[in-house]
Structures are given as structure tokens and as C-alpha cells.
Amino acid sequence: MDRNLSRNVKRDVWEKIVEGIFLICALAGVISVIAIIVFVFYKGLHPFFGEDAYSFWDFISGTRWAPSQNVYGVFYMIAGSVLATAGAIIIGVPIGVLTAVFIAEMAPKGAVRVIKPAIELLAGIPSVLYGAFGLGVVVPIIKEISPMVQGQSLLAVIIVLTIMILPTIVSLSESAIRAVPKSYREASLGLGASKIQTIFKAVLPAAKSGILSATVLGVGRAIGETMAVMMIAGNPTQGLPNSIWSMVRPLTTNIAMEMSYASGRQQEMLFATGVILFIFIMIVNITLLKLTNKEGDK
Template identity: 80%
Template sequence: MRQKVRIHEKIVETLFLVCALVGVISVLAIIVFVFYKGLHPFFGEDPYSFTDFITGVRWAPSEGTYGIFYMIVASVLSTAGAIVIGVPIGLMTAVFMAELAPEGMVRILRPAVELLAGIPSVLYGAFGLGVLVPFIRKVSPLVQGQSMLAVILVLSIMILPTIISLSETSLRAVPQSYREASYGLGASKIQTVFKVTIPAAKSGILSATVLGIGRAIGETMAVMMIAGNPTAGLPQSIWSMVRLLTTNIAMEMSYASGRQQEMLFATGVVLFFFIMIVNGTLLFLTRKGEEEQK
């Protein structure tokens, strides 16, 4: 009887372990399949020059030209723009929620931020298409409203909830004694926030920023309709249309086949590369944060 129970327990434990390993297998499968398909066109017979791919500024599948440099530039610039606008606004909102706002107001603000995080990205795209693009069309020196500026604005809005909630958590984690010591030295509340609390919450805010970068660079559907997606050309200004790595994949994947499809996977590999940098940085920051706490 005892023996039987033990075997039973062992079987169940193995089942649990298998379920836990599904995550590991999935990550490996995603990497292997995407990389295999994406690196295929650069090897074997009739290879496409990797340098042409990574430095080209023209994407014309019908002519067999696949250059994604202008998309890399667009993705990086849009993400950078979103961080420049989104992080300060998000951080200040977090400061408001953690340090200044009365309890009742926080109780309204926090669900509001959660709701902002829960809005499907397609609806951010609808907002961009219905509000931002027509507005930009009016003020832009160019004829169209689809532009890098529209992309940057939508991405800034989309990273806000990530920045706000993580920064707020790390601001709240700063020990009360830090603030009291600062007040004791005669500093005002605002001085304490900028000179003591924010520096003390630095690593958390940095993690939030990196997570925001990851969200912005991987976002697809919200920016699909407002980017313009031209087939060639580096972005000249914030008014020019851009094609991002993500939108390139989503635009053509439904009908692509053969080499064109492989090139879309290659675009995915480049995107993956950026995501790995982001994930690595995040992991490094979390480790460092944990060590500091010890």
C-alpha cells in the first residue's frame, strides 16, 4: 500500500515537472525554428548576401531585393523617441502616485493605469489613426499623416502603464527612514523626491525603462496603420513614413512564400536579437538589484 502511494506520488511529480518544462521547450522551439528558417536564405545554394540584407535600404520582394537597414533605423529611432517622451511622463506620474497624491486619488489612478495597460493594441492603433494621424497631417510639411512622429506618440502612450506601475512599486519600496532623514536635514518634500527617493529607486526605474524598450520595439498592431510602411528609404525626419521590423513581418506574412517568407523570418531574427539584448539587460539589472539588497 505504502509502496503504491509512493509510486503514485512519483508519477504525479513527474507530470508536474513535464508541465514546468513546457516553458523551456517552447523557448527553445521558438528560437530554433525562427532562426533555422530565418538564417536559411543566407546559406546553401543561391545564398542572399547577409551584408546586403542588413545594410540595404530597399525592400522589394518582387525584384528579389531585401534590405532592412532602414527598418532597423526606424525601429530604433521610434523606440528611442518613445522612451524620451514616455519615461519622464510615466516617472512623474509614478512620483505623483507614490509620494504626493492622497490615498483616495491613488485608489482611482491605479485601476486607471491598469486599464490603460489592458487596452488591446489594435485600439491604440485606432486612436492613432483617428486622432493623431489627421492632426499630424494638418501640421506636417509633408502630405501624409502617417509618420514616425505618430509611431513615437502611440508607443509613448503604450509604454506608460509599464513605466508607471514598475516605477511606483520601486518608489514605494524606498524605506521611509530615507525620506525622514532628508526632511530632518531641512529638505522640502519635492527636494526629497528628486534628490533622495528617485536616486534610491534608480534600479527599479531603470528596469521599467528597459521593459518599456522591449514593449516598444516589439509592438506591431498599434503602429501598423500609422507608420506608412514605405518600401524604401531611411527616415529623413519625424514627419517621414517609416517601416518597422515588426510591421514588415505582419504586413506580408499572410501571403508570402518561398524566399520572401524566409526573409520575413530573417527580419524576425533581427528583432529577436534586439529582444535578447533587452532581456539580457533586464536580467543583469534584476541580479544587480538583488545583490544590492543583500
């Protein structure tokens, strides 16, 4: 009896220790996020307060970035980020979902063995190589057909970002489609629907929550991409993009291009750009997550 009691005490102590380790690991992630948020917001909001404060309205509504002249406007960067992300999602999500449908529902096993590893390999390619591909292949092609003299443009950014988000969307969408119970397919086919009708009327609606989750991650990848975009965007210092041929300067590339040598007010305004980027990403993600949760409840 005493031995059993001793064993139970040791087991309980060990379980408490393990629970404590799990709690520390969980808190490490939470504390890291909080620390990043506090640091970025403290540094980013500092230039808008005090005697030498910069106008926040001029900052978010301005269409010119000229640190040498103490002019900092990021509205044209916000527009570039929104348009590039929206374009990549509009093109990439349908392609990704249809590819996932083909892999999960229609492709023979031999084709799956080739297509699936090829798509997964895209996820492992460094961003700089995507940028090099865009600069060496996409940009020259666009230069040939563009009415502008340069090939760096919003269109080039959209094309490269579309390629970059495909692995995420395809992989997660395929998993969501495969998770749909076979009874859904059997019921649809039993009612006389064709295979294509079954896929679009029964399978995809049932997998909608997972597909939206894939879209959320795709949006995060598109918004946060820096190196590849910096190489092909053109990065102008002013001006709103008025067509897909216009050069753009997304928020991420602005920070990456100047942070290494910036100091004083310029560095503070780069942190302020990070605050705008953070808020923008949070709004997009929260909106998409709410949509995903609603679809999941249905």
C-alpha cells in the same frame, strides 16, 4: 510506529509527485523558448546558405524591400524600430516615473482612486484600438503641422507607443517607490530636506533598480508592438527616415503585413527579419538587465 512510517512514505511520495509537476511546468517554458529560437533561426538563416544564397550583407545593409524584384533590405526597418523605440522611451519613462511619484508620494487618496484605475485601464485596451486612435486623432493633427503631405510618420508612432508603455512603467515604478523603506524618507526629512528633495535625492535612487526593470518591460512592449504601429507608420518600401515626419516601416510590421500571403524566398526573408528582430531585442534586454543588476547590487 508503522502508521507514522506509512504516513511519512505517502507524504514523501506526494511531495515527489508535486515536485515532478513543478519541474514539468518549468521545463515546458524552457522547451517552448528553445523550440521557438531553433525554428526561427533555422527558417531565417536558410536563405543565406546554399547555391541560391542571398547576400546577408545586402540584407542587413539594404534600404529597399521589393520582393517582386528579389530585393530584400532591412536596414531602414532596423533604423525605424530603433528610432521609434528610443523616442517612446525618452518621452515615456520620465512621464511614467513622475506619474508614479505623484501617485505614490504626493496625490491625495481621492485622486489616486481615479488616476490609478485609469492608467491600469490603458493596459487592457487592445492594440488595434490604439492604432485606431492614432489613425483618427494623432495622424490628422500631425498632418496639419507636418511639412509632409501625410500624417503617418515616425512622430505618430512615437506618440502612440509612449501612450502604450505608460501603464507598465507607471505600475512597476510605483511599486518600486512604495517599496522604499519609510526610514529613508524620515532620515532625509530629518536632515532638513524638503519633500521634493527627499523624493529625488533619496527615494528615487533607492528605487532605481525597480524603475530600470520597468524600463526593460517598456522597451519590450515598444519593440514588439505591431498592429497599432502598422496602422500609423506609413510602411514605405524603401528609404531611411531623415526626420520625425518621415514614414517608417519597423521590423514587426514588415513581418505582419506580408507573412499571410508570402511564399518561397519572400517567406524565408520574413523569417530572416524575425531573426534580426530577435537578436535586436535580446541585445537591448541583456544590456538593460545588466544595468538593472548593477543598480540592484549597489
